[in-house]
Amino acid sequence: MDFFTYKNGCLFAEDVDIAKIAASVGTPVYIYSKSTILDHYEKIKKAFAELDTTICYSIKACGNINILKIFAGLGSGFDIVSGGELFRARQAGADMKKVVFAGVGKTDEEITAALKAGIGYFNIESEAEFENLVKLTKQTGIKTKAALRVNPDVDPKTHKFITTGKKETKFGVDIERAQKFFEQYGKNDYVNLCAIHVHLGSGGKTIDPYRLATEKVLPLIDTLRGKGFKIEMIDLGGGYGADYQTDTVPTAADYAKGIVPLLAGKNLKLVLEPGKSIMANAGILLTKVLYLKQGGNKKFVIVDAGMNDLIRPSLYEAFHFIWPAKIEEKFSYVKRTENLDIKDLEFVDIVGPICEPTDFFAKDRAIPPVNRGDLLAVFTAGAYGFTMASNYNARPLPAEVLVDGKNFKIIRKRQSYEDLISLEK
Numbered sequence: 370m371d372f373f374t375y376k377n378g379c380l381f382a383e384d385v386d387i388a389k390i391a392a393s394v395g396t397p398v399y400i401y402s403k404s405t406i407l408d409h410y411e412k413i414k415k416a417f418a419e420l421d422t423t424i425c426y427s428i429k430a431c432g433n434i435n436i437l438k439i440f441a442g443l444g445s446g447f448d449i450v451s452g453g454e455l456f457r458a459r460q461a462g463a464d465m466k467k468v469v470f471a472g473v474g475k476t477d478e479e480i481t482a483a484l485k486a487g488i489g490y491f492n493i494e495s496e497a498e499f500e501n502l503v504k505l506t507k508q509t510g511i512k513t514k515a516a517l518r519v520n521p522d523v524d525p526k527t528h529k530f531i532t533t534g535k536k537e538t539k540f541g542v543d544i545e546r547a548q549k550f551f552e553q554y555g556k557n558d559y560v561n562l563c564a565i566h567v568h569l570g571s572g573g574k575t576i577d578p579y580r581l582a583t584e585k586v587l588p589l590i591d592t593l594r595g596k597g598f599k600i601e602m603i604d605l606g607g608g609y610g611a612d613y614q615t616d617t618v619p620t621a622a623d624y625a626k627g628i629v630p631l632l633a634g635k636n637l638k639l640v641l642e643p644g645k646s647i648m649a650n651a652g653i654l655l656t657k658v659l660y661l662k663q664g665g666n667k668k669f670v671i672v673d674a675g676m677n678d679l680i681r682p683s684l685y686e687a688f689h690f691i692w693p694a695k696i697e698e699k700f701s702y703v704k705r706t707e708n709l710d711i712k713d714l715e716f717v718d719i720v721g722p723i724c725e726p727t728d729f730f731a732k733d734r735a736i737p738p739v740n741r742g743d744l745l746a747v748f749t750a751g752a753y754g755f756t757m758a759s760n761y762n763a764r765p766l767p768a769e770v771l772v773d774g775k776n777f778k779i780i781r782k783r784q785s786y787e788d789l790i791s792l793e794k
């Protein structure tokens with residue numbers, strides 16, 4: 370569920386008319402809904418309440434300090450993948466014991482900073498990384514805990530660019546190697562290897578890969594325990610589906626139905642690292658129509674946001690529902706699906722101003738007729754939207770706005786041209 374709805378033909382974020390935000394902040398702008406974040410978070414929490422569960426929100430989905438503060442306030446932990454995200458988590462007042470650090474290429478500086486910050490677990494991806502972590506714990510005199518990232522060789526059936534849990538990826542180690550890993554490193558005095566981490570990739574559309582991965586990993590945990598290794602936690606990562614097209618993804622309750630029975634009574638703490646499933650439809654990218662153009666028998670709608678602002682369509686061929694912020698009543702049946710009642714709609718390509726042919730948001734998409742100056746909402750843009758934005762074509766990063774009930778506030782100013790060159794000598 371989210372809180373972007375049409376009232377009398379005008380798009381509202383909670384109780385704020387989107388047009389009001391555009392008038393005051395300009396476009397392109399990311400607009401997030403606090404109630405949506407709370408709703409999604411609480412649903413996950415409730416669904417997994419039966420187990421000793423810690424939700425570690427994945428910062429890379431949307432890392433604005435103000436967003437992270439909401440999560441910290443809810444008692445959420447954080448999944449970080451860099452020193453920069455560690456810094457963000459600290460700035461947001463995160464409980465460091467609830468921070469897990471993943472990634473195949475952690476630098477010594479990043480690891481040392483995380484040790485000093487006292488994070489909960491390092492998610493370890495290779496033997497070399499474990500040995501280096503031990504070295505750094507000795508150097509700093511700070512002991513820590515680690516989870517081994519295991520690659521269960523399960524295909525989440527998502528886009529190949531965001532699949533991480535299959536055998537031939539750079540992430541984790543396979544199940545056979547995991548046993549040897551524990552035999553070699555599982556009784557270390559400095560790094561307590563006491564957990565298993567699995568992250569299958571992003572954007573799964575069914576719960577089956579999660580059930581399958583859990584079923585594959587539990588026997589490993591039994592075996593390891595049988596050999597005297599203490600396994601206290603299983604981290605099932607993120608990648609849970611987000612509702613990009615209505616009713617096509619499982620809910621938190623669906624995931625829990627598949628996973629909780631497998632883990633019940635196992636004396637395992639559970640960590641979840643959701644990103645997209647909380648943030649994706651908690652945000653929209655609002656853009657303005659600059660020009661309409663006919664090219665051959667195609668109609669182009671050229672907007673003021675580009676692939677530098679939201680790269681998911683170009684990068685993953687991702688679908689984003691796009692709809693005008695102001696519509697005639699007859700178009701308010703909007704269901705955010707590709708299967709629209711196409712009567713009265715026009716087929717258009719919605720493209721940005723960037724000098725690249727891949728700078729598009731939608732192709733052959735049916736939308737109500739629009740005019741120059743109209744506002745278009747690109748839905749489900751709250752995750753991997755702003756965090757993947759760049760300054761390509763010397764375009765300043767867009768502003769970010771957080772809506773809470775009747776109020777909205779700018780949580781990140783639009784970059785200026787001065788900002789663009791401020792680090793250049």
Ligand SMILES: *Cc1c(COP(=O)(O)O)cnc(C)c1O
Pocket residue numbers: 427429430448450471472568570571572606607608609642643644645646752
């Ligand atoms: C990216 C990532 C996540 C979050 O994935 P979502 O698809 O946004 O839920 C969780 N854990 C790890 C290790 C990740 O790399």
